[in-house]
Structure formats: structure tokens, C-alpha cells
Amino acid sequence: MKDAYLVINAGSSSIKFSLYFGNGDSKPVLKAKGQVEGINVAPHFIAQAVDGTVLAEQRWPADSNLVHQDLLKHLIDWVENHLDGARLVAAGHRVVHGGPRWSAPARITDELLDELESLVPLAPLHQPHNLAPIRALAVVHPGLVQVACFDTAFHRTNPKVAETFALPRELTEEGVRRYGFHGLSYEFIARRFKEIDPVRAAGKVVVCHLGSGASMCAIDNGRSVASTMGFTALDGLPMGTRTGTLDAGVVLYLLQQKGMNAAEIETLLYKKSGLLGVSGISNDMRVLLESNDPHAAEAVDLFCYRIRRELGSLAGAMGGLDALIFTAGIGEHSAPVRAMVCEGAGWLGIELDPAANAAHADKITTPASRLPVYVIPTDEEMMIAKHTRAVLAG
Ligand SMILES: Nc1ncnc2c1ncn2[C@@H]1O[C@H](COP(=O)(O)OP(=O)(O)O)[C@@H](O)[C@H]1O
Ligand SMILES: CC(=O)OP(=O)(O)O
Ligand SMILES: [Mg+2]
Numbered sequence: 001m002k003d004a005y006l007v008i009n010a011g012s013s014s015i016k017f018s019l020y021f022g023n024g025d026s027k028p029v030l031k032a033k034g035q036v037e038g039i040n041v042a043p044h045f046i047a048q049a050v051d052g053t054v055l056a057e058q059r060w061p062a063d064s065n066l067v068h069q070d071l072l073k074h075l076i077d078w079v080e081n082h083l084d085g086a087r088l089v090a091a092g093h094r095v096v097h098g099g100p101r102w103s104a105p106a107r108i109t110d111e112l113l114d115e116l117e118s119l120v121p122l123a124p125l126h127q128p129h130n131l132a133p134i135r136a137l138a139v140v141h142p143g144l145v146q147v148a149c150f151d152t153a154f155h156r157t158n159p160k161v162a163e164t165f166a167l168p169r170e171l172t173e174e175g176v177r178r179y180g181f182h183g184l185s186y187e188f189i190a191r192r193f194k195e196i197d198p199v200r201a202a203g204k205v206v207v208c209h210l211g212s213g214a215s216m217c218a219i220d221n222g223r224s225v226a227s228t229m230g231f232t233a234l235d236g237l238p239m240g241t242r243t244g245t246l247d248a249g250v251v252l253y254l255l256q257q258k259g260m261n262a263a264e265i266e267t268l269l270y271k272k273s274g275l276l277g278v279s280g281i282s283n284d285m286r287v288l289l290e291s292n293d294p295h296a297a298e299a300v301d302l303f304c305y306r307i308r309r310e311l312g313s314l315a316g317a318m319g320g321l322d323a324l325i326f327t328a329g330i331g332e333h334s335a336p337v338r339a340m341v342c343e344g345a346g347w348l349g350i351e352l353d354p355a356a357n358a359a360h361a362d363k364i365t366t367p368a369s370r371l372p373v374y375v376i377p378t379d380e381e382m383m384i385a386k387h388t389r390a391v392l393a394g
Contacts, residue, residue, distance in 0.1 A: 154183030
């Protein structure tokens with residue numbers, strides 16, 4: 001009998017899921033994927049086959065009062081009725097923050113859940129939503145093995161200097177340091193790049209994960225050595241609605257001069273800034289690229305400018321650069337953003353091939369380009385499925 005793995009990547013208003021089949025060492029095979037979105041508003045469930053065929057769809061009215069647990073139960077029931085004779089053996093979850101202790105995926109226990117709960121203040125936009133389905137699943141399916149796969153784990157190979165803020169030692173020791181995020185994506189890309197170009201993958205690579213959250217990672221011989229996100233997923237690049245790097249003095253100004261309280265500042269930094277704040281129009285890169293509003297262009301320019309600066313910084317951290325890789329929603333699909341980053345990075349030896357870039361080719365530089373640039377689709381869910389199977393196998 002085949003084993004089935006349920007992968008869950010839960011956000012603030014949606015629970016995305018993927019169902020994988022697989023035994024032994026072979027690559028897990030994706031059977032179906034879908035999501036429940038509009039939680040707490042008007043829930044909508046959809047499940048699709050690998051080719052995009054809709055397998056099931058259901059909508060509930062806005063006044064249905066369905067909570068997280070009800071919707072998760074609906075999702076699990078659907079999965080259990082579509083196992084095709086396979087046996088559901090485990091659920092793997094993306095958990096954004098694993099704190100200082102977790103450098104690998106872990107089987108979930110009550111103690112671990114409590115520990116992860118204590119990290120909620122460090123990832124207020126993600127962690128509560130990552131943990132809610134774990135608790136809900138434990139109620140509706142008590143015996144099921146659950147595995148937490150951390151976004152921070154891949155970065156635990158960073159040298160101490162890359163993790164340290166110039167703060168008094170006591171704070172560093174209690175855990176106020178850089179953790180880095182999007183680790184499941186970077187791990188997937190590092191493995192994939194090793195298949196594409198093993199020679200350069202053994203060298204120094206910068207990966208740009210540009211999605212609704214955006215960060216960059218310096219990977220030396222397959223290991224993360226530095227990244228743009230820090231203590232929280234607020235640092236580094238400007239994002240859809242997050243500031244990215246901000247002079248800490250601005251936070252003091254907001255507190256002391258503007259009289260804002262902590263909750264207001266949190267909302268400002270996490271939900272009202274970034275592309276949305278600068279453009280005043282949208283957090284969606286597609287909308288900004290199509291807009292004629294100069295503020296939309298300013299937001300896009302700032303995003304690309306910050307990527308170019310961080311590229312120099314990460315190459316400096318590694319002492320060299322052998323390849324640049326774009327991934328995630330914007331990185332995989334936006335030729336204009338990739339062009340704006342690469343055109344300003346000619347000093348690094350990048351010679352963009354505009355036709356290849358427009359076609360979203362695997363490699364978007366000319367053969368003469370000293371530094372090759374790649375576009376590689378990421379797959380965090382596949383990484384979670386592999387980890388879940390490995391944890392289960394002990
Ligand atoms: N063709 C495109 N051009 C520009 N941006 C795109 C395109 N397709 C998707 N995006 C951007 O990708 C972002 C979502 O990326 P994704 O990696 O799916 O994010 P997440 O998983 O973090 O929600 C959206 O904000 C959207 O603006
Ligand atoms: C860590 C993070 O920013 O995640 P996402 O891109 O899913 O928001
Ligand atoms: Mg993402």
C-alpha cells in the first residue's frame with residue numbers, strides 16, 4: 001500500500017494543502033493540491049489535480065460562522081476520501097519560526113507546540129496561522145504524525161558573525177539575533193541547482209526569493225551563510241506590505257514623536273508599508289507594473305534598487321559570486337523586475353539575454369556573461385513532503 005503525506009502551508013486567511021504519494025527513497029509524487037481561502041470571511045474550498053482539473057469546490061456564505069477547525073475538518077475529509085487506496089501516514093507543516101534550537105524538521109509533540117507558541121511575537125504575521133492547523137488537526141485526527149518544517153532551519157549553518165546584531169551580549173544570548181527565513185525554498189533551490197550546474201553549485205550563489213514576502217540568501221557550497229531577513233521576517237528587502245530594512249530610529253520616532261503604540265507600529269511595519277505603502281496603490285507587483293502612476297514606478301524602482309544593494313552585500317559576505325538565481329512569484333514570473341536588477345548589476349559581470357529573460361528561460365544571461373543568472377521555480381511543499389517522510393522514517 002502506498003503512503004500518503006499531507007503538506008500544509010497555512011497563512012492568515014488561507015490554508016494551502018498538497019497531497020503526495022510515495023514510498024522508499026523515490027521522489028514523492030504530487031497527487032492533488034488546493035486551498036481553503038477566505039477563512040473568517042466567506043470560505044472557499046478548492047482541490048485540483050496536478051494538471052489543474054478542478055476535483056472539488058465548495059463555497060460557504062459569509063454568515064456561516066465556520067472556524068479554522070471546521071474548515072480543516074472539511075479539508076481532511078476530502079483528502080481521506082481521495083486517497084485511492086493509499087494510507088495517510090503524516091502531515092508536514094511549514095512553520096516560519098523555529099527559534100535558535102531547531103536546525104532540522106521535527107516531529108510535533110505538545111511540548112514542541114508550546115515552544116513554538118512562545119515564538120509567535122517573532123513572526124506575528126505567520127506563526128499563529130502555522131500553528132492553528134497543527135492543533136486543529138490533532139483534534140480531528142488524533143493519531144496522525146505531524147512534522148514541523150522550519151523556515152529558519154536552513155540558515156543555522158550561518159557563521160556567528162552573520163547572526164549577530166551589535167547589541168549588548170545579554171540580548172544576543174537570550175536569542176535576539178538574526179535567524180533568516182524562506183529556508184525551505186532556499187533548500188529546495190540549492191538542491192535543484194546542484195542538479196542543474198554542479199560546478200557552480202559548489203561555489204558561491206545568491207538566491208533571490210521574491211514573493212509576497214521577499215528575501216535573499218548567500219549560499220556557499222550548498223550551505224546558507226547569510227541572508228537578508230533577520231530576527232523577524234520584516235528585515236531586508238521591501239515586500240508587498242512590509243518595510244524591509246528600516247533605521248531603528250524610525251521606530252523610536254513613531255513611538256516618541258507620533259505617539260503611536262506598539263500595535264499601531266506593528267500594523268504599519270507589517271501591513272501598510274512596502275510596495276503598498278510606497279505606491280499607495282497595491283502590494284501586487286503585477287498591478288504596479290501595469291500602472292502609469294509615478295508612485296507605482298517609484299515602488300518598483302525601490303524594490304529593484306534594494307535587491308541590487310543586497311546583492312553587493314551578500315557577495316561581500318561570501319567574498320565572491322558564481323551564480324545568481326531568481327525564484328518565487330515575482331522572481332519566476334516578472335521579466336521586468338529581473339531586467340531592472342540585472343541591468344544595474346553589469347559590474348558583477350552580468351550580461352542579460354533579453355529574449356531569454358522575456359521567455360522566463362532557465363538561464364537568462366548570454367553565453368558570454370561572466371556571471372550566469374538562472375530562473376528556477378521553487379517548491380516549498382515538495383521540500384516539506386521530503387522532510388516529513390524522512391522524519392517518519394526516523
Ligand atoms: N507575472 C507576474 N509579474 C509580477 N509579479 C508577479 C507575477 N506573478 C506573480 N507575481 C507576484 O508574486 C507574488 C506572490 O508570490 P508567491 O511566491 O506566490 O507568494 P507567497 O507564496 O508568499 O504568497 C504576488 O505578490 C504577485 O505580485
Ligand atoms: C517568511 C515569509 O516572509 O514568508 P511569506 O513569503 O510566505 O510571507
Ligand atoms: Mg511564499
